[in-house]
Amino acid sequence: MKVLVINCGSSSLKYQLLNPESGELFAIGLCERIGIEGSKMEYETPANDFEIEIKQDMPTHKEALELVINAITNPEYGVIKSVEEIDAIGHRVVHGGEKFASSVLVTPEVMAAMEECSELAPLHNPANLLGIRTMQELMPGKPNVGVFDTSFHQTMPKEAYMYALPYEDYTELKVRKYGFHGTSHKFVSGVAQELLGNPAESKIIVCHLGNGGSISAVKNGKCIDTTMGLTPLQGIMMGTRCGDIDPAAVLFIKNKRGLSDKEMDDRMNKQSGILGVFGESSDCRDMEIAAAAGNERALLAENMFAYKIRGYVGNYAAQMGGVDAICFTGGIGENSGKVREDVLRGLEFIGVELDKEVNSKRQKGNVLLTKETSKVKAFKIPTNEELVIARDTYEIVNATK
Ligand code: AMP
Secondary structure: OOEEEEEEOOOOEEEEEEOOOOOOEEEEEEEEOOOOOOOEEEEEEHHHOEEEEEEOOOOOHHHHHHHHHHHHOOOOOOOOOOHHHOOEEEEEEOOOOOOOOOOEEOOHHHHHHHHHHHHHOOOOHHHHHHHHHHHHHHOOOOOEEEEEOOHHHHHOOHHHHOOOOOHHHHHOOOOOOOOOOHHHHHHHHHHHHHHOOOOOOOEEEEEEEOOOEEEEEEEOOEEEEEOOOOOOOOOOOOOOOOOOOOHHHHHHHHHHHOOOHHHHHHHHHHOOHHHHHHOOOOOHHHHHHHHHOOOHHHHHHHHHHHHHHHHHHHHHHHHHOOOOEEEEEHHHHHHOHHHHHHHHOOHHHHOEOEOHHHHHOOOOOOEEOEOOOOOEEEEEOOOOHHHHHHHHHHHHHHHOO
16 A cells, blocks of 8 residues: 655645555655745655755646656656556645544545635645645546544543633634644654553643644543644744734734734744744754853743743643653654753652653654653654554545445
């Protein structure tokens, strides 16, 4: 079985061809600057360490996907002889609203329902849908499966996902917490469950910390709360996103500065977070280097980042009545021992005993970061969203055969 996983952004496209059962990765890459001058594609086949960059015009996602298909079937460096060897295509779709609590086989009705969810994610869903339509055109008859960032969080109880706004804002406008990064939270909490020895009951907190970041509380395999909301702006402080603020500050800043809606939106989504506080970069590594060199704003950003994450760890431990494992994933969670140590500092009272030496070492794969005696375990678990998408695709296609 070979599944092609497609993740379409507005001007980019990530792809992987993999075996969903074994996880074997045949090809991986990225098309950038689609519809912009200077578009290029990266293509890699990990089995033989082959890497190539192809500079070619890609006016639309169609040309980008054609280029991907040409590369994977290339007689010289391809990994399959023809597209017939691809069994199904799995697509990342950002917003599934309340309609999609799990992944689905794409049908015309499903496409129409996904279109309706576009209103909730206008920057992402249209690109995801375009990817599906293009694959239907390029590989007619092949099954396409939609895997939603929001689905894993659909198990949240109502008291967790409702905002205390007039009730009709929920019933008429669908304003509520949805949560994102669901495929990552599902994958990482599943691995943690295994690392804990598959106990009958489990309380797991997943900290997905990348340029975007979110935390989830997963009780007995089901998400009961997460930090992102109606949009991926809510929750912890991120690379360029502000996360939780007083909602009244939005109108105050907008009016005082005379900003348009778009300018205010950009201010909160693209100019805030680590970038906003530190002022020089949104990158965690730059922040850490500057903080270590004594830059006060970098140090403040670093302290705020850990403070906000730790706050949610405490919140979710309280909501679950305890915690068995705290997991770190994403570019920052997997790589920054400093952030992990800062977050876990002071959590000894709930039973976290960090092994500072193990935590500061760079090691591949899943790593237990706490001492053997630690009542609460902490793990570093590399995420693999594409594998979740490929597995869901495989299961759905198999079930409908
Ligand atoms: P992602 O969005 O998951 O790709 O994560 C991107 C973030 O990971 C950026 O803020 C990077 O600075 C951060 N990152 C990657 N490698 C490291 C590292 N070695 N130490 C600290 N942060 C890192």
